[in-house]
Amino acid sequence: MPSCFSLPPSAIALALLAAAPGVHAAPAAARLCAAADVQASAGPAGAWRGQATQEIRIRNTGGEACALPGFPGLQLQPASEAPQAVGASEQAPQLASSRIELAPGEEAVVLLGTPGSCEAANKPARRVSRRLQLALAGGGIKALDGVHIDTLCGRATVMRFERVQGEGAARAAAMKAAGALSQLTGSLSAPDEASRGGTLRYTVTLSNPTASPVSLAACPAYTQSLYADGKAIDSTQRLNCGAAGGQIPANASVSFEMQVQVPAGPAAGNGKLSWKLDGGPGVGKIVGLH
Amino acid sequence: MPTLPLKAAARLLPVLFAAALFATPSAQAYPGGGAAFNGRGFDTCAAPSTSQMQAWWTNTPWSFVGVYIGGAVRACSQPNLTATWMNTTNSQGWRHSLIWVGPQAPCTTFSSRISYDTATAYQQGKDEALKAYNALVALGVTNNAAGTPVVYDMEGYPNDASCKAAVKQFLQGWVDQLAVAPAQASGVYGSACNSWFSDLATMARPPQFIWAANWDGNPSTSTLSCVAGSAWSNHQRLKQYQGDHNETYGGVTLNIDSNCANGPLAPTGGLNAASVCN
Numbered sequence: 001m002p003s004c005f006s007l008p009p010s011a012i013a014l015a016l017l018a019a020a021p022g023v024h025a026a027p028a029a030a031r032l033c034a035a036a037d038v039q040a041s042a043g044p045a046g047a048w049r050g051q052a053t054q055e056i057r058i059r060n061t062g063g064e065a066c067a068l069p070g071f072p073g074l075q076l077q078p079a080s081e082a083p084q085a086v087g088a089s090e091q092a093p094q095l096a097s098s099r100i101e102l103a104p105g106e107e108a109v110v111l112l113g114t115p116g117s118c119e120a121a122n123k124p125a126r127r128v129s130r131r132l133q134l135a136l137a138g139g140g141i142k143a144l145d146g147v148h149i150d151t152l153c154g155r156a157t158v159m160r161f162e163r164v165q166g167e168g169a170a171r172a173a174a175m176k177a178a179g180a181l182s183q184l185t186g187s188l189s190a191p192d193e194a195s196r197g198g199t200l201r202y203t204v205t206l207s208n209p210t211a212s213p214v215s216l217a218a219c220p221a222y223t224q225s226l227y228a229d230g231k232a233i234d235s236t237q238r239l240n241c242g243a244a245g246g247q248i249p250a251n252a253s254v255s256f257e258m259q260v261q262v263p264a265g266p267a268a269g270n271g272k273l274s275w276k277l278d279g280g281p282g283v284g285k286i287v288g289l290h
Numbered sequence: 291m292p293t294l295p296l297k298a299a300a301r302l303l304p305v306l307f308a309a310a311l312f313a314t315p316s317a318q319a320y321p322g323g324g325a326a327f328n329g330r331g332f333d334t335c336a337a338p339s340t341s342q343m344q345a346w347w348t349n350t351p352w353s354f355v356g357v358y359i360g361g362a363v364r365a366c367s368q369p370n371l372t373a374t375w376m377n378t379t380n381s382q383g384w385r386h387s388l389i390w391v392g393p394q395a396p397c398t399t400f401s402s403r404i405s406y407d408t409a410t411a412y413q414q415g416k417d418e419a420l421k422a423y424n425a426l427v428a429l430g431v432t433n434n435a436a437g438t439p440v441v442y443d444m445e446g447y448p449n450d451a452s453c454k455a456a457v458k459q460f461l462q463g464w465v466d467q468l469a470v471a472p473a474q475a476s477g478v479y480g481s482a483c484n485s486w487f488s489d490l491a492t493m494a495r496p497p498q499f500i501w502a503a504n505w506d507g508n509p510s511t512s513t514l515s516c517v518a519g520s521a522w523s524n525h526q527r528l529k530q531y532q533g534d535h536n537e538t539y540g541g542v543t544l545n546i547d548s549n550c551a552n553g554p555l556a557p558t559g560g561l562n563a564a565s566v567c568n
Binding site: 043047111116162185186232234268284 | 318328329335336342344347348349351353363365366367369370378382383384385394397398399400401443445446447448450533545562565
């Protein structure tokens with residue numbers, strides 16, 4: 001299908017941009033989240049990087065986007081001691097001013113940590129706070145019960161503050177941007193080893209697990225790459241969609257034969273093969289290069 | 291990351307053929323099992339989305355990812371971690387190091403702790419192994435997860451004799467239960483010095499492999515502080531050689547620890563005698 005191969009990569013990129021509207025819902029200048037805009041909940045109390053941790057999740061339950069200009073003001077509320085402010089950890093002072101914008105329904109996560117061990121921990125006494133107070137930059141305070149933060153071995157700090165990259169939201173965004181291609185699944189079959197300077201031939205199979213055909217009429221682009229010894233070669237091409245009949249029927253699969261020239265330069269070792277359909281699945285394999 | 295701009299058709303050829311049309315796509319399933327692998331990987335508190343994982347696969351040094359599959363003190367919620375996530379990331383090319391984070395040493399401040407009583411601790415270790423096995427099956431690992439490597443995360447703790455004895459018995463229970471058919475490969479993660487791997491080496495039935503945090507910046511698994519060179523020396527080591535930093539690939543920034551494997555991963559391996567991880 002020569003016509004499917006005739007577009008240069010730049011034209012492919014332009015075509016994809018034209019077809020893919022922006023998918024991020026939160027505007028750049030969202031107002032600051034207030035206590036009334038969000039719901040705070042306690043996640044698990046855990047162990048990570050030597051710290052006893054407590055996860056806090058903050059969900060935008062309002063009707064419009066709002067921003068957290070850093071993690072909220074946090075204060076432990078021990079039952080029998082004075083309240084204790086919680087700052088950023090020494091390793092991550094930037095978290096105090098890391099801006100996160102939350103579209104309605106989106107979540108941010110704050111992970112608090114205290115040192116998990118010290119000599120004093122060999123005795124039964126503990127200094128556990130069960131209540132935490134959150135002060136939102138947009139105004140208002142949230143009290144959160146049910147946390148477990150033990151400051152016996154040191155003060156609490158914020159180790160992590162980031163927007164939750166949910167799989168569901170990511171799939172919805174991909175669906176909006178790329179349509180049915182995002183519903184395809186892929187698999188790759190390639191030999192375990194290849195010769196440097198030779199040609200690696202492999203097969204990519206795209207499967208349509210849905211009850212409706214998925215059109216390939218636009219000859220979607222794919223990117224193929226081989227990474228070895230700290231270097232990569234890659235290329236973007238059009239899928240040979242015409243030879244596939246222009247679509248993948250419901251509950252059916254189509255296989256495409258591929259090949260890549262393995263450079264002679266890299267040292268013997270493992271190479272990473274990657275194949276990604278624009279707006280669709282990505283597949284890969286580790287191939288020993290000798 | 292240096293990238294060679296070799297986009298010429300002579301170097302990388304387009305699709306040659308569109309081939310067979312199959313009527314029914316076979317359902318993908320995550321294979322049980324594992325094998326020794328040499329190469330770099332990363333771990334992060336919460337499993338990234340599959341699109342982020344794709345961005346981190348293409349043209350990066352990373353070949354495996356550490357995944358916290360469960361346990362009473364798993365630190366981060368895992369909204370992305372499902373059987374589909376396991377399948378999808380495996381199809382992308384990733385190997386996995388599967389981590390269970392249950393009760394910690396009794397002489398710590400973690401919210402769930404092992405009993406000081408060694409008999410109780412042993413049974414607790416067995417219980418955790420069963421929970422981890424069930425979690426593997428729930429994540430869609432086929433063949434009853436036979437041969438699948440799974441790692442117990444035992445964070446560092448003070449040098450206290452009764453505490454160390456309890457942990458040792460707990461981990462003996464972990465190892466022994468995982469050895470029951472369909473057996474999994476038993477691993478332990480922890481601080482190279484402060485999780486006392488030197489003690490674990492003297493267990494009656496030691497873990498089959500270790501994953502040691504030793505943030506010295508040296509990817510070589512042969513160099514581990516506080517661990518004898520002769521211990522776990524037959525493709526039985528993973529090393530976390532750099533902690534707590536951000537890296538960006540494909541426009542995706544993650545806060546990670548950097549790791550090297552010269553030991554078992556799921557679901558398959560891949561030895562490389564020239565790897566810097568050896």
